[in-house]
Amino acid sequence: MARTDTDIVILGGGHNGLVCAFYLARAGLKVTVLERRGVVGGAAVTEEFHPGFRNSTASYTVSLLNPRIIADLELARHGLRVVERRMSNFLPLPDGRYLAAGEGRTAGEVAKFSTRDAERLPGYEARLEAVAAVLRALVLEIPPNLPPESQGMGGWLAAIPEMLKSASVARRLGGLDLTARRDVLDLFAKSAGDWLDGWFESDPIKALFGFDSVVGNYASPYTPGSAYVLLHHVFGEVNGRKGVWGHAIGGMGAITQAMAAACAEQGVEIRLDTPVASVLTEKGQAVGAVTEAGDVIRAKAVVSNLHPRLLFDRLVDPAVVPADFTERMSRYASGSGTFRMNVALSELPDFTALPGGGDHLTAGIILAPSLAYMDQAHAQARLHGWSSEPIVEMLIPSTLDDSLAPPGAHVASLFCQHVSPDLDDAHRDTVADLMIETVDKAAPGFKASVIGRLALGPRDLERRFGLVGGDIFHGRLTLDQLFSARPVLGHADHRMPVPGLYLCGSGSHPGGGVTGAPGHNAARAVLKDVRR
Numbered sequence: 001m002a003r004t005d006t007d008i009v010i011l012g013g014g015h016n017g018l019v020c021a022f023y024l025a026r027a028g029l030k031v032t033v034l035e036r037r038g039v040v041g042g043a044a045v046t047e048e049f050h051p052g053f054r055n056s057t058a059s060y061t062v063s064l065l066n067p068r069i070i071a072d073l074e075l076a077r078h079g080l081r082v083v084e085r086r087m088s089n090f091l092p093l094p095d096g097r098y099l100a101a102g103e104g105r106t107a108g109e110v111a112k113f114s115t116r117d118a119e120r121l122p123g124y125e126a127r128l129e130a131v132a133a134v135l136r137a138l139v140l141e142i143p144p145n146l147p148p149e150s151q152g153m154g155g156w157l158a159a160i161p162e163m164l165k166s167a168s169v170a171r172r173l174g175g176l177d178l179t180a181r182r183d184v185l186d187l188f189a190k191s192a193g194d195w196l197d198g199w200f201e202s203d204p205i206k207a208l209f210g211f212d213s214v215v216g217n218y219a220s221p222y223t224p225g226s227a228y229v230l231l232h233h234v235f236g237e238v239n240g241r242k243g244v245w246g247h248a249i250g251g252m253g254a255i256t257q258a259m260a261a262a263c264a265e266q267g268v269e270i271r272l273d274t275p276v277a278s279v280l281t282e283k284g285q286a287v288g289a290v291t292e293a294g295d296v297i298r299a300k301a302v303v304s305n306l307h308p309r310l311l312f313d314r315l316v317d318p319a320v321v322p323a324d325f326t327e328r329m330s331r332y333a334s335g336s337g338t339f340r341m342n343v344a345l346s347e348l349p350d351f352t353a354l355p356g357g358g359d360h361l362t363a364g365i366i367l368a369p370s371l372a373y374m375d376q377a378h379a380q381a382r383l384h385g386w387s388s389e390p391i392v393e394m395l396i397p398s399t400l401d402d403s404l405a406p407p408g409a410h411v412a413s414l415f416c417q418h419v420s421p422d423l424d425d426a427h428r429d430t431v432a433d434l435m436i437e438t439v440d441k442a443a444p445g446f447k448a449s450v451i452g453r454l455a456l457g458p459r460d461l462e463r464r465f466g467l468v469g470g471d472i473f474h475g476r477l478t479l480d481q482l483f484s485a486r487p488v489l490g491h492a493d494h495r496m497p498v499p500g501l502y503l504c505g506s507g508s509h510p511g512g513g514v515t516g517a518p519g520h521n522a523a524r525a526v527l528k529d530v531r532r
Helices: 015-026 067-072 106-111 115-136 152-174 178-189 192-197 203-214 226-232 253-265 308-315 323-330 371-384 425-442 458-465 517-531
Strands: 003-005 008-011 031-034 046-050 053-056 082-084 089-092 098-101 246-248 269-271 276-282 285-291 296-298 301-304 338-345 364-367 386-395 410-419 450-456 501-503
Touching (some): 008 015, 008 285, 015 067, 015 253, 015 301, 015 517, 046 253, 053 338, 067 517, 115 226, 178 226, 192 203, 192 371, 203 364, 203 371, 203 386, 276 301, 276 308, 285 301, 301 517, 308 323, 338 458, 364 425, 371 386, 371 410, 450 458, 501 517
Parallel strands (some): 008 301, 031 269
Antiparallel strands (some): 082 246, 276 285, 285 296, 338 410, 364 386
């Protein structure tokens, strides 16, 4: 046993924990990060999964990483390089046709299926961007929080800043015209299917956009609220270009390795292979952490990058947590239909709809031809544990980054929906075979080209990365778990109900994805309190 004193101890070295650590250390605080695994990065890591083949193990593509965070941490100087896909998306269809989406080509591709849809496409994109622009501006803002329960003048004074925040948000939304305000309501309350059906008539374009509504979301595209999940995925940009997706050279681990280097420059201490046993509390306040080895790290504040359920179910003494918070945390919805695979390929796939090589092999390749197909996949998964006709997105990052595989070979990421969040490990190989066969139907010979694979079901994702129910967002992006209600109403300001304890992970605003925003926002809250 050993005792260490620090200013801030951060539980978990995922990307948000590293971002939070950087900002706190830059402000002059002594920061210690405790990471359970032997590598930093959480779910944003690059690992060898087959001899000679490396890939992003869980998180797999870049867009949502906030540009201010990229600039502040000087990630490019620390080695990060992100390249854009040469085509945004490729949707091969069972009838032998395809839809290819990307700058300068989407409208012409959509016109193959519907000239009306092609004509409506610019209006759709403009209206979606009008809403996204306002919400994008709120990503790095701490949401308005409920006033404290304390009564009297002190309570009112503490409530004033939150009232001003609410007024600021109202002004931003008030700057939208009436059409855009109505769109905000639709995108938060409606299903993606209803939203898209109101715009378009052809299945391929609705499938292309609708896929974003089921990514990491155990729901049908016709589930109310799924339109927001679609919107959440258009917040991003790559190299200053909004709505673009790309690849980090060296995989997603290149992002977190660059973040770790930025932290090291600021004097952050990162301890690997250091699982935490408990949050240390005294007189109802968080004052440090105890590792599984029995070491004690005392601190002025404890910041958790863990899934909120893991934090309160396993690490915090329930005696110091208000009963109502504990009850609501037990009902905090977390569960994704995600099944994640990495495959080593002897050669590139050859799609029946578009044979040979080309830009489409750098795209997000979506195997789900319609919203009805996605709806059925969800229904089957709920009934049987997985769908016989699953949704698969495949990316082949080695088409843009030859460092990931031996010469002439390739790696592919398969991001698959839908399986039950509690899928039994015994079914892992059966489901993995099905995913590969699903790709093989569109690209005959793909199955024969697979020379190695790593399959991760929801339980694997939970054990390896702490994603409860395999939920890549640390909790579902539903209206009752967003903005001022994330993770629980009254604690949207990253301050947990135990004084001195903060949340900086994706279970806090603005939610999941490799954004860095929760870590940035939490650091602001911690700094304000520590300076006070």
